[in-house]
Amino acid sequence: MAVFSIVQRTSIGSANRIDPDYYQPKYLQLAKRLSQSALKEKGILRRYIHSAINFGAYSLCNYIVFVDSGVPYLYTQDIRDNYIDLDNLHFITPDVDELLYKSQVRDRQVVLTMAGVYLGRASVFDYGIHVNSNQATAKITVREDLLNPYYLSTFLNSLYGSFQIRRNKTGTARDNINLGQIQDLFICLPSRRFQLRIEQAVKLGRQKLFDSKQLFTQAEQLFLSELGLQNWTPTPALAYTRNYSQAARARRVDAEYFQPKYQEMLDRLSSSVRLDRLGKLTTYTKGVEVGSPAYTASGIPFWRISNLTKHGLDDDSVNFISDELYDSLRSSYEPQQGEMLLSKDATPGIAYYLETSIEGIVSSGILRLTITNDIPPHYLELALNSLFVQLQVEQDAGGSIIKHWKPSEVRKTLIPRLSPAKEVEIAGFVQQSHAARRETKTILEKVKRAVEIAIEESEDKAIEFIG
Incomplete structure (x- = not known):
């Protein structure tokens, strides 16, 4: 159904705009509500x-x-x-x-x-x-x-x-x-009192974000300390040699693959650490590509690699697909609670564990890992995002313009295993970090809504909403 506005020429005023987008009904309604605010x-x-x-x-x-x-x-x-x-x-x-x-x-x-x-x-x-x-x-x-x-x-x-x-x-x-x-x-x-209340709430949200980062850093430092890699920096190497048999076994002849730092990292591991292949701990399914012509202005999220971070899915620049396309793909390509999302292209090696199911479809550059062995999910998440795995990704990933991490290489990735108690302790820090980050988002969204309530209704109702 067509959406239109009829605007008198005399009402154009100082805006000096005659393009129809400027006079969309929703914009006119919001402008009227703003100008008629009780503030x-x-x-x-x-x-x-x-x-x-x-x-x-x-x-x-x-x-x-x-x-x-x-x-x-x-x-x-x-x-x-x-x-x-x-x-x-x-x-x-x-x-x-x-x-x-x-x-x-x-x-x-x-x-x-x-x-x-x-x-x-x-x-x-x-x-x-x-x-x-x-x-x-x-x-x-x-x-x-x-x-x-x-x-x-x-x-x-x-x-x-x-x-x-x-x-x-x-x-x-x-x-x-x-x-x-x-x-x-x-x-x-609004009043100075209300503005100050907004400042206090925003600062609280930021403090939760700071807490989240501190907890994640604590988890990373504990993990690297247990591996014997805390404060480790690779020894610079100007030149190095490898045998032909090593190149043939790796099926790689590029010098970057054989940099000494990769073996140096393994040699430094604590003797108490054992290594499991990721393929032993998980199975995987791939995402799907829908193509940019399938993107819509609104609808169901289509999650791409650029939306995936080690702290969650960033929906600020997410693309959308139609309900019809979503319905045809969801049974095979919608992430579920308990899965680990892992990027394999462009910026490979970013992992995030889903504590709850999410709505949407994931792109082909993202793998959905299902944990099949006894390992705390948030510990595995931290391990995948750690320096130890990121250096393996750096070594394995190919591609001159866009990096690609082959699923066969993903399965071979080494995951350090610690004592069960230590893995649970590290996982706990990661869980607390994610919880604090969710609090940040909740608080800052609530503050935005409070400003809207103050404009639409009253300051008192907005302050009551903030709590």
Whole structure:
């Protein structure tokens, strides 16, 4: 059924937009609800901020050279809803950081993604470190006597902020929003008391995330300590030789496969550690490819390798398929509770254990492992994500452009076995880590909904909802 709006020319106003997407009925309804909110203070964002800046001249990109360590450099994928992921940062030199002074991030600035698939994510930066950021991020400095930065980031992530960003976006190949459009976003301001309550809740969610990371690190360190690999770094080797018989047995002639570090790692293992093949502990089934023409704007998730992390499935950039296609595939390709998801292509070796079933279909680059032997699932999950297995993946995976880890090699992967008590102890840390991360997501989603309730109903009901 066709969806349309009839808009008078005189109502176009300062937006100066005549494209039909801008006047979708859902956008008009949300804009009306926002303007009629019971919250008394409202207006365009520029009234409540000192500045909104970004990168400066795009030609400055030519000076960016990434280094192994230096000044952290944020990409749009590092900005999440009300937190910043510091786990996979890029780095630039101090000289480049000075050149890109406009994109330096200050404490308590709101960082908002301005372009690409991650358009519209917002978070307050309060991590106490010096960082820089790429050209697709806006840094907003608020007038804190009027506007709390945590409230602003939550508002931007909420229904009433995100719809305005989607509505105002432009671009054909790549969606984007400019600084002027950001400053013209319409915002409702609740009381200082409510804004402070939002800040407290966001910080609680972030603390849970910090706890999650600490618990996972504790599990990793205990695991490596038991293996005798804690603080181990491979001995550099400028040259090494191997016999033809070794190359023939491995069916590999590339020098990278025979780097000494792989055998050095095995030689360092504690004598109390025994090794099992992954094929002895699990069976596997593959996912399926549906092809990009099958993707739909909404529907059932189609989980790709890019959605799989060692902490769970990231649904921020998930693709969808139709209900009909899902129904035809679900019996063979939908992950079930108790299975381990393991990537074998592109970024092979990422594992995540499913404590509950998930809705959706997994791509062919993901294996679904079923545990058939006596091993704590979360211990196996940690082992697969560990340095010990990641170096095996590095050695085995082939492909010059896209890495491929053959299922036959996956089955041969060595899994360290410890005492049952120690495996259970390590698994416990991993379980607690995942639980804390789920709490983070619950809290931050709840905070967004609380802002929406304050706009739609009242501050009191929103505070009651937060608890």
